[in-house]
Amino acid sequence: MNHYYIGMKKVKEYRENAIKEDREDILREFRNCFKTPERLIYFDGNSLGMMPLESEKVASELISTAWGERLIRGWNEGWWEMPMKVSGKIAQLTGCDQDEIIVCDSTSVNLYKLVNAAIRIQSDRKKIVSDDLNFPSDLYIIQGIIRNLNKGHELVIVESDNGIDIDYDKLFGSIDDDTAVIVLSYVSFRSAFMYDMQRVTEYAHMKGAMVIWDLSHATGAVKIDLHSADADMAVGCTYKYLNGGPGSPAFLYVNRKLQDSVVSPVWGWLGEKAPFEFSLDYRPSEGARRYMTGSPNILSLCTLEPSLDIILEAGMDNIRNKSLSLTGFMLELYHTFLEPLGFGLGSPEKDDERASHISIKHPEGYRICRALIDDSRGNYVIIPDFRPPDNIRMGLSPLYNRFEEVLEVMLDIENIVKNRIYELYDSKTELVT
Numbered sequence: 001m002n003h004y005y006i007g008m009k010k011v012k013e014y015r016e017n018a019i020k021e022d023r024e025d026i027l028r029e030f031r032n033c034f035k036t037p038e039r040l041i042y043f044d045g046n047s048l049g050m051m052p053l054e055s056e057k058v059a060s061e062l063i064s065t066a067w068g069e070r071l072i073r074g075w076n077e078g079w080w081e082m083p084m085k086v087s088g089k090i091a092q093l094t095g096c097d098q099d100e101i102i103v104c105d106s107t108s109v110n111l112y113k114l115v116n117a118a119i120r121i122q123s124d125r126k127k128i129v130s131d132d133l134n135f136p137s138d139l140y141i142i143q144g145i146i147r148n149l150n151k152g153h154e155l156v157i158v159e160s161d162n163g164i165d166i167d168y169d170k171l172f173g174s175i176d177d178d179t180a181v182i183v184l185s186y187v188s189f190r191s192a193f194m195y196d197m198q199r200v201t202e203y204a205h206m207k208g209a210m211v212i213w214d215l216s217h218a219t220g221a222v223k224i225d226l227h228s229a230d231a232d233m234a235v236g237c238t239y240k241y242l243n244g245g246p247g248s249p250a251f252l253y254v255n256r257k258l259q260d261s262v263v264s265p266v267w268g269w270l271g272e273k274a275p276f277e278f279s280l281d282y283r284p285s286e287g288a289r290r291y292m293t294g295s296p297n298i299l300s301l302c303t304l305e306p307s308l309d310i311i312l313e314a315g316m317d318n319i320r321n322k323s324l325s326l327t328g329f330m331l332e333l334y335h336t337f338l339e340p341l342g343f344g345l346g347s348p349e350k351d352d353e354r355a356s357h358i359s360i361k362h363p364e365g366y367r368i369c370r371a372l373i374d375d376s377r378g379n380y381v382i383i384p385d386f387r388p389p390d391n392i393r394m395g396l397s398p399l400y401n402r403f404e405e406v407l408e409v410m411l412d413i414e415n416i417v418k419n420r421i422y423e424l425y426d427s428k429t430e431l432v433t
């Protein structure tokens with residue numbers, strides 16, 4: 001048999017396998033909870049999750065009735081409790097209690113609050129440790145705080161040797177008696193590398209340092225147990241695997257043990273004990289609500305809640321199992337079809353180090369993405385995203401992605417490269433990639 005026939009046979013086997021996996025998938029019905037446009041394969045749930053149908057319904061009810069007719073009365077008809085109610089559901093997904101977590105502001109702003117607070121607690125230490133896999137906004141926040149404080153703090157950025165993961169010895173080697181706080185993404189936005197939260201936290205605590213985890217690429221994708229890791233603090237966003245919608249509010253977690261010493265640098269009336277007493281002096285409220293600042297975004301909280309209910313019903317164990325199967329299948333296809341074409345792998349292969357997206361690298365990565373997204377070509381529009389210099393990032397969301405989609409996409413990428421279809425596309429990057 002020549003190469004062509006061996007290839008065809010493999011595709012046939014993979015297709016049968018994908019169809020079987022989809023048929024036996026215990027989460028398959030959850031796809032129906034989302035709006036799934038025709039001819040679209042969406043592999044960008046790690047940037048902006050798909051829209052739950054229920055979100056569309058509650059948003060339009062909120063606009064037409066609650067806002068349109070009930071107006072200010074809405075605050076006494078459920079809006080006021082909304083952040084705490086939604087936080088309770090995120091607490092179940094992250095392994096903490098409701099009063100340790102609060103939905104508010106953006107991830108960047110919440111990180112600003114927590115890094116400031118940690119530095120204040122660790123006032124005799126000057127070092128902040130992070131890594132070069134972290135999301136740039138997190139590093140900018142730290143740099144800004146150091147500049148504003150002007151007290152001689154230093155940011156140490158541990159470098160990855162391969163752009164995929166971090167060597168624990170190297171990380172631990174940078175933590176010493178002068179380290180105030182370590183700020184890390186639990187799951188790296190570029191490679192999907194996942195830290196061992198418990199191991200890092202234990203080591204940091206042994207050295208007297210605190211850890212702030214960014215859970216943005218983890219929440220709703222992998223199991224998180226903040227309590228069993230004895231995590232100090234965390235932040236995360238809700239528009240990725242939590243499907244809250246564009247710009248939906250972030251969350252912030254502070255271990256109950258630390259809440260009296262963790263003081264937010266931004267005191268607002270929503271974090272005050274009794275905002276409608278209009279006290280002239282700030283008195284922090286009980287629990288994590290004290291870290292709120294201003295009025296919550298009710299519209300976004302309403303669009304977020306249905307997805308949290310879906311995730312809780314589906315169960316994080318099932319979601320994680322399917323995520324590992326989807327990414328595992330993609331890795332196998334990558335080795336069979338794409339590695340021989342000069343692609344490189346930008347994600348970990350080991351299950352316990354890999355979250356729910358796969359990055360593949362190619363010098364023409366951007367133009368390959370443009371070809372995938374082009375709706376005048378082929379049967380599907382395929383949406384991954386692109387992270388410079390050469391990463392095609394494919395987020396696999398177990399609630400709505402299917403094994404057959406994984407096969408379609410990998411075969412299409414093979415076709416685009418083998419037949420040099422990417423050459424038809426401009427390499428000028430768009431504003432949002």
Ligand SMILES: Cc1ncc(COP(=O)(O)O)c(C=O)c1O
Pocket residue numbers: 106107108109135137138185189214216217237250
């Ligand atoms: C890991 C990580 N941290 C922080 C952010 C910034 O989030 P926000 O825009 O909510 O500040 C992002 C945004 O994508 C992210 O991926």
